[in-house]
Amino acid sequence: MIHARGGSGRGWRDGQVIIAPDKFKGSLTAAQVAAHLAAGLRRVRPELPVVSVPVADGGDGTVDAMVAAGFAGLQTAVTGPVGNRVVASLAMRGETAIIELAEASGLRRLPDRPTPVTARTATSAGTGELMRTAVSRGARRVVLGLGGSACTDGGAGMLTALGARLLDADGAPLPPGGVALQRLERIDLADLLRVPVTVASDVDNPLLGERGAAQVYAPQKGAGADDVVQLERGLARFAEIARRDLGVDLSDRPGAGAAGGVGFAAIAFLGARSEPGIELILRHLDFADRLQGARLVITGEGCLDRQTLHGKAPMGVAKAAAAAGIPVLAIAGQRLLTREMLRRFGFEDAYALTDIEPDPQRCIDNAGPLLEQLAVRIAETRLAELLSRNA
Incomplete structure (x- = not known):
């Protein structure tokens, strides 16, 4: 679990950002994805409380x-x-x-x-x-x-x-x-x-x-x-x-x-x-409790596609966050769904490594650094506005 509390001294229940991704299959574990995203956010906002909650849907990882x-x-x-x-x-x-x-x-x-x-x-x-x-x-x-x-x-x-x-x-x-x-x-x-x-x-x-x-x-x-x-x-x-x-x-x-x-x-x-x-894994992770005090949730998986919308991990995270009134961003290696489609299913926005590096194989080979770059971009362009909604 990652605690980036700054000087607040507050516990994980008061974390402003919950990072809850699934693995990027063939590239990074869910915990590694979360760690790289947290590192990227901290480059821009070192004081930001961040909590890492790697997730899975019952399959590999x-x-x-x-x-x-x-x-x-x-x-x-x-x-x-x-x-x-x-x-x-x-x-x-x-x-x-x-x-x-x-x-x-x-x-x-x-x-x-x-x-x-x-x-x-x-x-x-x-x-x-x-x-x-x-x-x-x-x-x-x-x-x-x-x-x-x-x-x-x-x-x-x-x-x-x-x-x-x-x-x-x-x-x-x-x-x-x-x-x-x-x-x-x-x-x-x-x-x-x-x-x-x-x-x-x-x-x-x-x-x-x-x-x-x-x-x-x-x-x-x-x-x-x-x-x-x-x-x-x-x-x-x-x-x-x-x-x-x-x-x-x-x-x-x-x-x-x-x-x-x-x-x-x-x-x-x-x-x-x-x-x-x-849903079962989130319950055993006490995810609803972990959402208390959160202002933003970031989730994701290797590829956002139509299967994502039918019970995959990011969809379950998005549903739980929506029930708590918390905005959700999706991060993926590739995004095969339009942003408009994802918004209809509860995602505030969606980002992909291919937004930065068009070559999918290079995205797989360099997923960690690219995730950090993507997190920096989010922190610089969207973070303040998203966090202010639940201030």
């Missing part, structure tokens, strides 16, 4: 954002998406654990690029192992951020790591991956570790069908056309056995297709409820 905001970070070795060992992080505060599926089971945890083989066999087991670790450290509630997964296993690996047994017709455990689910015959939940779970995800896809986990997302994970067919069959078999033996019929539930079907396993077997990722 969620754990980093929570640790930067004061949660305790823990690391542990778990099973990666193709059986490789990876060191994954989680965040904890009190009895609440924040777990990011991408940390253990994400595409970035593959040893190499995704292939048809990894698409067929990738597992979510490491995510279940993170959950076990959290419980062993005293967690009684888990927030599970879904996004960036390498697997299309319906959450079977996660359940297995939590003690479930997924068996074939001979009573043998199934091997990892979504394709193996085609041979599923019985699900044994006698030893399943149950912990209250809330899923942080903005994906509303069902498990199956043309909008389902396999058909929409598996090609992004290396699956070819035949792999998609087999993965779809595996997920359908998983849903069928769950319905037959356990009376669980939730494959059509919005969000069941999130993270290769991990959403289905969390909802159907762990009783998870799903919430929009950014």
Whole structure:
């Protein structure tokens, strides 16, 4: 957290500017974005109280954002998406654990690029192992951020790591991956570790069908056309056995297709409820309290586009700030929406690194210094007028 109090001696509740960005993917973490923006503002207004609150929407970077905001970070070795060992992080505060599926089971945890083989066999087991670790450290509630997964296993690996047994017709455990689910015959939940779970995800896809986990997302994970067919069959078999033996019929539930079907396993077997990722994360960051005394909020992400308007982190920050009557500026690497469009959705104005440097690759390579330049420009041209509104 950044405190730039000047000589006031006031705490963070009296900060005039809240900087609450998401990461700039492929370039800077959310905390780094916030630090560069704060540095740029302080060049012009060194006395300005600034509070940094890095945010995330449940996907990549969620754990980093929570640790930067004061949660305790823990690391542990778990099973990666193709059986490789990876060191994954989680965040904890009190009895609440924040777990990011991408940390253990994400595409970035593959040893190499995704292939048809990894698409067929990738597992979510490491995510279940993170959950076990959290419980062993005293967690009684888990927030599970879904996004960036390498697997299309319906959450079977996660359940297995939590003690479930997924068996074939001979009573043998199934091997990892979504394709193996085609041979599923019985699900044994006698030893399943149950912990209250809330899923942080903005994906509303069902498990199956043309909008389902396999058909929409598996090609992004290396699956070819035949792999998609087999993965779809595996997920359908998983849903069928769950319905037959356990009376669980939730494959059509919005969000069941999130993270290769991990959403289905969390909802159907762990009783998870799903919430929009950014709203859930902001609540755990006590963001409404942090807005008290603020006069301006600055948020942003790598690219402001139409997805931003549908539940991404900057939109959630803007809604929270608007509810408190505080103006919001958006900062991005690229801005693919007009300023007029963004104003209709509650943003006072929007700035992009490409306003300074037209070459997108140079913006990625030099994001930190460019963010500081952009913050200097804002401080010189807009800051006084925006702060005066809530004086």
